[in-house]
Amino acid sequence: MNPIIALVWKDLSIELRTRELVTSMSLVAFLSLVILGLAARSTPPAASGITPAALWVTVAFAATLGLARAHALDHEREALQGLLLTPVSRSALFVAKWASNLILVLVLEAAVLLASTALIDPGIGRRASVLALPLALGAVGFTATGTLLGAMTVTTRLREVLLPILLLPLALPVIIVSVAAIARALEGAGVAALAGPLKMLAAYDVVFAALGVWLFAHVVEE
Amino acid sequence: MDRWPVPTGAHDPDGEGGARGASVVAEDVWRAFGRARVLRGARLEAPPGSGIAILGPNGAGKSTLLRVLAALLRPQRGRVWICGDDPWTVPAARRNVGFVGHEPMLYGGLSVAENLRLFASLYGLPDARARVEAVCDLLGIGRRHEPVRRLSRGMQQRAALARALVHRPRVLLLDEALTGLDPEAAQRLAGFLAEFRAGGGAVVMATHSAAEAVRVADRAHVLAGGRLGEAQPLAGMDADAVQAWYGWTVAAGPGAVTPASRAGGAADRGPGR
Numbered sequence: 001m002n003p004i005i006a007l008v009w010k011d012l013s014i015e016l017r018t019r020e021l022v023t024s025m026s027l028v029a030f031l032s033l034v035i036l037g038l039a040a041r042s043t044p045p046a047a048s049g050i051t052p053a054a055l056w057v058t059v060a061f062a063a064t065l066g067l068a069r070a071h072a073l074d075h076e077r078e079a080l081q082g083l084l085l086t087p088v089s090r091s092a093l094f095v096a097k098w099a100s101n102l103i104l105v106l107v108l109e110a111a112v113l114l115a116s117t118a119l120i121d122p123g124i125g126r127r128a129s130v131l132a133l134p135l136a137l138g139a140v141g142f143t144a145t146g147t148l149l150g151a152m153t154v155t156t157r158l159r160e161v162l163l164p165i166l167l168l169p170l171a172l173p174v175i176i177v178s179v180a181a182i183a184r185a186l187e188g189a190g191v192a193a194l195a196g197p198l199k200m201l202a203a204y205d206v207v208f209a210a211l212g213v214w215l216f217a218h219v220v221e222e
Numbered sequence: 223m224d225r226w227p228v229p230t231g232a233h234d235p236d237g238e239g240g241a242r243g244a245s246v247v248a249e250d251v252w253r254a255f256g257r258a259r260v261l262r263g264a265r266l267e268a269p270p271g272s273g274i275a276i277l278g279p280n281g282a283g284k285s286t287l288l289r290v291l292a293a294l295l296r297p298q299r300g301r302v303w304i305c306g307d308d309p310w311t312v313p314a315a316r317r318n319v320g321f322v323g324h325e326p327m328l329y330g331g332l333s334v335a336e337n338l339r340l341f342a343s344l345y346g347l348p349d350a351r352a353r354v355e356a357v358c359d360l361l362g363i364g365r366r367h368e369p370v371r372r373l374s375r376g377m378q379q380r381a382a383l384a385r386a387l388v389h390r391p392r393v394l395l396l397d398e399a400l401t402g403l404d405p406e407a408a409q410r411l412a413g414f415l416a417e418f419r420a421g422g423g424a425v426v427m428a429t430h431s432a433a434e435a436v437r438v439a440d441r442a443h444v445l446a447g448g449r450l451g452e453a454q455p456l457a458g459m460d461a462d463a464v465q466a467w468y469g470w471t472v473a474a475g476p477g478a479v480t481p482a483s484r485a486g487g488a489a490d491r492g493p494g495r
Contacts, residue, residue, distance in 0.1 A: 001343045003343060003344050003346075006340055006343035006344060007340075007344075009340075010329065010332065010336075010340050013331075013332065014329060014331035073331070076329075076330055077325045077327065077330055077378075078323065078325035078326075079328060079330075081294055081323070081325075081327050082326075082327030082328060082341065082385060084294055085294065086316060086341065086344040086345055087315075087316040087317055087344075087346075088344045221296060
């Protein structure tokens with residue numbers, strides 16, 4: 001079996017058994033959406049404007065929580081050290097962890113789209129196919145950055161605090177561009193009209209994926 | 223216990239480390255953490271079939287030395303050769319190393335068999351399932367389909383040894399590997415290590431127990447204050463003699479010439495005897 005596929009299988013198998021990450025991320029996301037939904041209903045004129053931001057605030061905080069925990073699992077019983085003993089390249093280890101994190105965040109985003117249709121804006125469900133693009137491309141860059149920073153912060157005592165402090169500012173460009181694209185999609189823009197922001201998201205994704213592949217070895221080996 | 227096969231074959235004939243035919247060579251290895259110099263110019267050579275004990279008090283740097291030999295930590299100065307290759311420039315050299323540390327280095331949410339199949343995949347073994355079954359049978363791991371986190375400390379230690387052996391390495395690096403095992407399991411492991419060495423494998427074991435050193439190794443080094451002393455042959459020495467030599471060397475400093483080596487061997491049994 002290809003090492004990357006074997007490593008992704010490992011992460012997903014553990015998650016399918018424990019459902020630890022999906023459960024904690026979904027719970028945080030649901031609570032966040034309930035609060036945002038109630039706040040939006042109490043100020044109706046602002047309600048329509050908060051939807052794109054509400055989606056990303058929910059995804060960003062819930063995903064950050066999941067990323068921190070996903071990396072902590074690699075450090076229990078020094079499992080990551082076992083992987084580092086093998087001849088598998090550190091780049092492959094990064095790509096595998098990134099792919100696992102991305103799958104989890106994509107599942108989270110699907111759940112957030114469903115829940116926010118019910119709790120915040122019924123229009124989200126009707127535009128879900130278009131909204132999925134900026135959300136998914138945003139998730140690619142967000143998880144690439146989060147995977148690298150998660151590996152950097154996991155050995156620190158304050159990892160749960162440090163990861164969001166470092167990740168959210170670095171991921172801000174991807175969040176802003178994705179929110180703008182989601183806003184235009186909710187106004188009725190098609191995929192062609194979103195080409196500009198989607199290209200910017202893809203460029204961010206490429207840059208942070210390359211940085212992750214390049215820097216991961218330095219992060220995990222020292 | 224059946225003999226676990228140790229791969230043979232010519233070591234890299236052009237490699238600087240391989241020219242001496244040693245399984246493990248450490249040359250002038252330095253390593254610090256912040257301002258703390260943990261290793262200062264460590265030199266070590268483990269030929270095929272040898273058993274080397276690294277004796278040292280807690281915090282002496284034994285684990286750091288083994289992690290450097292296993293290519294988990296990069297030396298800041300000096301080099302390490304595994305079967306003739308530098309594992310930092312030739313990743314395939316890592317196939318020749320099995321490492322057992324304080325922690326099992328396994329995923330608690332997966333069973334022993336799943337963990338071992340994962341590692342077999344990462345080592346590129348074509349016959350992963352058969353290898354996993356064979357190594358579990360060899361080490362007497364019956365509960366191989368239970369999650370690692372539910373296993374006792376001793377069984378996790380056996381699983382860790384299985385992880386270190388599944389790819390049939392030529393070198394076993396053991397960091398206090400007998401600690402936490404019941405006497406029967408420790409005896410079984412010592413027997414296995416003798417078989418491993420008889421098959422041409424090299425064992426380097428960190429310990430603070432003279433009895434463990436005598437049981438597993440034919441030579442010992444003392445590591446104290448970041449300095450690794452010269453090798454002391456253990457032939458003819460019992461645990462008490464090794465303990466006396468170890469205590470004297472730690473007190474005098476690993477660079478000092480021991481009475482045993484000055485007198486021409488182990489027969490003198492060190493100071494105070």
